[in-house]
Amino acid sequence: MNLWWMGAAVAAMLAAAPVPSPAPKYTISGVVVNEHTNQPIRRALVTIMENDHPDRTAALYTAADGRFTFTDVPAGKFTMQAAVHGVERLLDQDEGFSTGIVTGPGLDSEHVVFRFPAMASIGLKIQDDQGEPVPNAQVFVFGERVNNGWQQMNFIEQSTSDNEGETRLAHLEPGTRYYLAVSARPWYAQDRTGMPNADQAELASLDVAYPLTYYPNTQSAEAAAPITLGPGERATLQMTLHAVPAVKISIDGLPGTAEDQPERRHMVRSFVEAVGPGGLRFMVNTFGYQAGDGDFEIHGLAPGSYLVSLSRFGMRGGMPQALGTARVNASGDTRISVNDLPKTSVSGKLTIEGGGTPNGLAVWLTEPATGSTAMCRAAHDGAFDCREGRGFGAVVEPARYQIRLANTNEYYVKSVSVQGARYAGQLLDVREGASITLAVVAAKGVGKLDGIALRDGKPVPGAMVLLVPRDDSSGVDVPRDQSDSDGTFTLPNVHPGHYYLLAIDHGHNLAYRNPRVLAPYLANAQKLDVPLLGAQRVSVNVQPRQ
């Protein structure tokens, strides 16, 4: 059962009495156990929510034996959630999917085993080359995850070290490969340009910075070592930062600065990113300001490779205007000009097949490798201009993107024509400095597909069901669901085309968008054409995970 759209509204908790009614009543019962040790978990909060009536919920704490029993439950489909120590999980949760519990005649809802993962954590201590703690260091955690079938590098969380140089990174998944990056400035660092009366020789040794450092101790994202934790593991890690002379980046040629009247000036803001593992970009802290001579200067950087973006904010508010993004290899003080900043633009027009206004629809560019998204909201006439989702009106970052529709479950992308870039395999290849125009045609005709997952004629709960396009023109997303306790499933957002329908008994972490990973399952998949002829419900045979 697909619940990704419910988000935080899942599991409304109401310890009200079950709703009385003359219809037959059922029981939902089971046990919550540690996924790895199979030990029961007591005082887990188990909540069930009736899918057709989201305000009807019930919640119980598990007993010492980890068991829970809900009685007097009406027939229907329920979402189940367990919460342990502030971590919430749906039953058999896999990304936004979970196994729903179905009650009714002949259905078994009394042997639920809720496997709860034993999360791991890292206690990290950061020190400098004198062996002293580094306070206020920004720690970034990245992890390799499969999202929607794509193998991705995701940004997981960020934290700050305290005065002892320590921080805790909690709720990490056992088995996932994590990477750590640390961005910090020495507490004693002094900015040379802020102290004109100072002894420059003394300051030179203090105008230092720490390079962006990846665990265990490298400045190269490619050489960062993955950290994999066991269930319930509490790892203790240490990193040492080495100070190097700081560099600055000066940017000239800014519009509307020194030469304009003060009231016509704009505020220029910079943000500086590093390129981390898997090509994932993340922001690092810097000090940027407009110097008296009209240049914009960014201070306190360690030598390294950065993406420097500039935006201009009008004094009276309004959308910031992106001035561009430059890749800067700063091995010493570096000077660039705004006029040299490549500006990548992606814009276009969205039309609806058969006429109609694309009201409220948005085009999204999603980078499958990282999940980064650029958003392109369509105006009333369908015109759109894509901006990176990070704010500051940033231009679209060079990468390869899927072109998708957002805010709809009626329309799908029927065709795309592109000028100024390569578009192949349903990926738009955005290069630096390109000026790209898209013509996106959306069509109505999105429906859903109901079915049942079977093995040897018996329903299979918790199976991953996929509808994989057989040809390129069928769309950018792969409809997916997870079968409920009675084996039934509903595939959403299905539009006309030629497909393979397949089901796998355990789909977690399966990178099904990788053709090599998917190939072994396609051999036993069944072909399906949408719209369906004949029976409106399909059945699919469940294959074992290989």
Next chain:
Amino acid sequence: MPFRIAAVLLAGTGILFGQIAYPSNIPLVPAQTNTNLQPNANIKRYTVSGTVYNTLTSEPIARALVHLNGTEQHVAFTGQDGRFEIQNVPEGQVWITAQRPGYFAPNDNRGGSRFQVGSSSNDFRVPLTPESKITGKVLDSQGEPVEGIQVQVFGAQIIDGHKQWMPREGSSTDDDGEYRLEGQMPGAVIVCTGTRPRMYTRESRETYPPRCYPNAPDVESAQAIQVAPGQPAQADFTVDPVRAYRISGTVAGVNGNVGGWLEGPSGLPGMGVMINPRTHHFDLGPVPNGTWKIHFQEMEGRGNALQTEEEVTVNGADVTNLQVVLSPGVDVPVEFVQPAAATSEQASAGAAMVNGPNAGLPVVRLHRPGENVFFGNVPMAVPDPNNPPGAPPRQIFKNVSPGTYKVSVQTVGGCVASVASGGVDLLEQPLTIAAGSSPQPIIVTQRSDCGSLEVTVHSDHPEDQATLLLVPETPGLEASTMGIAGGTFTFQQLTPGTYHVYAVSDASDLEYSNPDAMRDISGQTVTIDPSQKATVNLTVVERKK
């Protein structure tokens, strides 16, 4: 919501209008010297050295960064022995300070210690005081950690001579239920945990109730923890989730945007309340059992806010259909009755410090008892624009919320014979403002026969700053404070009556408006007769911190 913080803090920290108090905890920061000054070849240069030391242990501190500011700026690290050396420093006055994580420069050293670089010894001692920290664990009664609970520290601050608990920074618990609050100054603090819904969803029906150490429901009933200099303090909590409910209803009388907040246990905003801009319906929670105050406020125009407070009791069930009516504030006029003679003399005495239509006038203030001044809506009186020129002065408190207020008067601009409204003596009794009323004006009757008090201060440490406190016995008259470094100071425009005068080495934690707190401080009691120029001698009471 509008925070009139600037006005509140200015009025409340003893920096009185017209008297330039000299708070002893703000050091002289040296003005930036002429940056174009080139080092003169004739100026002698010296090597400056010294030790950075820990004020608690007197031990030297290694790897501290020393800043020396004079006509030039220098920096240097101390070595393993805590010593530093800076070459080629031009002679003259310099300020030297140090920094290192985990330490702060002590009160009298914030801008640096002042030293003279010259032909005599240039070896100096630079103090640093270790910071303290507050750590602890929040567990439930099963011993399980409670993650993600906000922990807030309140420090005592003296506002108008009364101790108020003001919020400082906070933190939240990690997955072990632990929190750590660093960079703490020594002194009394109250530590409280905040509410946190049992599950992070809108419909949560359980919440962790707020708790103030050791086990009190709010700041007032909590027990302060003494944070010792350089020592960690520990505050652990045990909290279990309790059943929580929702409060919903509608706000009437709305013209524009309305916001609201639920007051937390410290009198500060706890939970925000969203009010639907179309239906004016609100729905807030989860809220545990208890009596709660919800503030509603509309923002219209330039700060003239309609507002109201609702007290709501939650007792085992949701509160639904709460009907809230925003009432406009009430304008309270203030009229000044001035003595015929002596107007010019008093005006010139007051106007020497103050300009504008309020020159030479006492300042009337309204206070809501029990309200945390950090957040309270403190009304200020402004000149009445409709007052014809030549008429006696008139002011208005605009848009005052209905309620009961304590009135206080600051008399630098002129002493008073009485302050009354509708026959009620506001120097002794509170002022009650009813909703929708047109209240009687507050009539301030001034007098021409003010007295004065010349205080001569003797100190065992004449080079140190001390603080003079003048506390009137009449409740409605405000106290005055003045920083002084030995010598004489004269308080002017004193309303005849009885006063207590004190001179103390450090008044920063002294509740001078609380007679119980002042019982052990020796001072003088003096009665000022009309037109009397009284004198008194005081010796500075040395107070240990």
